[in-house]
């Protein structure tokens with residue numbers, strides 16, 4: 747993790763991290779940006795979130811937007827019609843059940859439409875400064891398995907396995923480090939193992955094809 751921290755200097759941050767930095771770790775904007783980010787390129791997520799937040803910055807204001815307008819604002823994120831529905835329903839529930847505020851527990855967060863453990867963990871880490879959560883997305887799942895830290899088939903299993911396999915002090919940083927590494931070096935296909943600071947210690951489990959340095 748220390749090697750990654752040094753090697754990441756100057757690399758582009760993941761979209762939700764950028765939004766979190768820019769918005770003073772506002773849990774609401776982290777929540778909505780993470781819903782939009784699923785299966786979507788980072789640049790697209792960032793642009794769509796910026797357009798949406800320019801129009802509505804609070805759960806109450808966003809709940810009042812017509813679903814078609816949310817669709818238009820977030821297009822072209824993938825599954826934009828479903829996501830617009832989730833965003834609106836999520837904001838309505840934040841208003842009706844949580845007083846217009848994002849709840850701060852996993853149990854409450856996963857009751858919101860469109861929110862699973864990945865989103866909830868990221869909101870807890872970035873929005874509420876939790877040091878007890880690990881957010882596992884596709885990059886964290888893939889790289890943890892390639893490194894041999896875990897041996898799991900699904901991200902949900904990876905989260906639980908990582909709690910056992912890694913030191914607690916790294917938990918809130920695992921997502922930032924491995925997503926950044928996954929977008930730049932340890933890519934899904936043709937990972938750049940020759941350029942990787944972890945290559946001496948990495949067993950490259952499951953890596954079939956990699957680029958040369």
Ligand code: SF4
Nearest residue numbers: 932937939942945948
């Ligand atoms: S050595 Fe290759 S497989 Fe291992 S972490 Fe680096 S890029 Fe990924």
